[in-house]
Each structure stands twice: as structure tokens, then as C-alpha cells.
Amino acid sequence: MEFTETPIAGAYLIDVNRIGDDRGFFGRLWCEQEMADMGLATCIRQSNIGVSARAGTLRGLHFQRTPHAEVKIIRCPRGAVYDVIVDLRRDSPTFKQWFATELTAANARMLYIPEGCATGYQTLVDDTEIYYHTTEFYHPESATGVRYDDPAFAIDWPLEITAISDNDTQWPDFR
Numbered sequence: 001m002e003f004t005e006t007p008i009a010g011a012y013l014i015d016v017n018r019i020g021d022d023r024g025f026f027g028r029l030w031c032e033q034e035m036a037d038m039g040l041a042t043c044i045r046q047s048n049i050g051v052s053a054r055a056g057t058l059r060g061l062h063f064q065r066t067p068h069a070e071v072k073i074i075r076c077p078r079g080a081v082y083d084v085i086v087d088l089r090r091d092s093p094t095f096k097q098w099f100a101t102e103l104t105a106a107n108a109r110m111l112y113i114p115e116g117c118a119t120g121y122q123t124l125v126d127d128t129e130i131y132y133h134t135t136e137f138y139h140p141e142s143a144t145g146v147r148y149d150d151p152a153f154a155i156d157w158p159l160e161i162t163a164i165s166d167n168d169t170q171w172p173d174f175r
């Protein structure tokens with residue numbers, strides 16, 4: 001696994017170290033030891049799938065508040081997404097900054113999102129699947145979000161939005 005810190009403090013891109021041969025390649029998607037060596041979370045409590053039918057679908061931006069804050073580790077085994085993280089940690093040097101990367105089936109890239117950051121994604125092609133781990137159980141009472149078009153962040157999304165939940169259009173302005 002190859003770890004690259006993003007411009008958001010404590011958030012990492014995790015790429016597969018591809019060991020290739022004439023059949024294709026082999027690589028690790030998860031290794032508790034390598035995560036621990038990097039000082040990253042190792043406790044996986046849930047693994048979730050999200051499937052979106054249409055390109056342009058936007059989900060997010062979501063996070064869980066303390067005491068149920070969680071790390072998420074996201075990848076895209078089918079299709080492609082533009083995945084955004086926003087730093088909501090008031091004591092962070094990158095507070096209110098955002099960062100985006102493309103996660104695709106072809107690049108097999110993962111995004112490690114620390115506690116206190118919200119994440120959301122827009123699908124870039126039809127029939128896209130994301131698969132992600134969380135370090136905390138789902139607690140609906142702690143689950144919340146910030147709006148994709150909140151002027152506090154001014155996130156650039158790549159496509160016209162073709163589908164979004166009512167919840168995700170209604171998160172209040174961030175203060």
C-alpha cells in the first residue's frame with residue numbers, strides 16, 4: 001500500500017502497490033500492520049456499499065458527530081466518482097478547506113478520511129459502486145451533514161447534478 005498525504009491534515013490517498021505479471025497484478029487493499037505503521041486507524045466496524053444508477057448523482061457531504069466520530073476509507077470498485085472531503089475540525093490547520101480526488105475502478109485508489117471531516121461524492125459514470133469501511137457503527141442520532149453548495153466551502157463539482165436526496169439539499173449553512 002502506498003500512502004500519500006493530501007492537502008487536508010491527516011487525510012491520505014492510499015494506492016495499491018501493484019505486483020504485476022503476465023496474468024495481471026496483485027496488491028493489498030487492507031493491511032492492519034501497514035495502517036498501524038502509518039499511525040492510521042485499524043478498527044473496522046462496518047463495511048458499506050453504495051450503488052448509484054446515473055452519472056451526476058451526488059451523495060453527501062456526511063459525517064458523524066462525537067461521540068460517534070469515525071474514520072472512513074472509501075474506494076470505488078465499479079465506475080468512477082469525484083470524492084470530496086471537507087475539514088470541519090476547528091483546531092485543524094486546514095479547517096474549512098476541501099480536497100477532491102477521482103476514485104475509479106481502474107485506479108483502485110482509496111481515500112482515508114479522518115474523524116471530523118465530512119465527505120461526499122459525485123458519480124462520473126452510470127452504474128457506479130462505492131465500498132467503504134468505517135471505524136464506528138452507524139448512529140443516526142449523530143449522523144449529520146453539510147451542503148454540497150455551501151458558500152463556506154465553495155466546492156467545484158464536475159457534472160450537473162442528476163440525482164440528490166432531499167436531505168442533502170437541506171443541510172443548513174455551516175457556521
Ligand SMILES: Cc1cn([C@H]2C[C@H](O)[C@@H](COP(=O)(O)OP(=O)(O)O[C@H]3O[C@@H](C)C(=O)[C@@H](O)[C@H]3O)O2)c(=O)[nH]c1=O
Binds near residue numbers: 050060165
Ligand atoms: C450510512 C447508513 C445509512 N443507513 C440508512 C439510512 C437511510 O435510510 C439509508 C440511506 O442512507 P443515506 O441516504 O444517508 O445514504 P448515502 O447518501 O449513500 O450516505 C452515505 O453517503 C456517503 C457520502 C457517506 O459518507 C456515507 O457514510 C453515507 O453517509 O440507509 C443505514 O441503515 N446504515 C448506515 O450505516
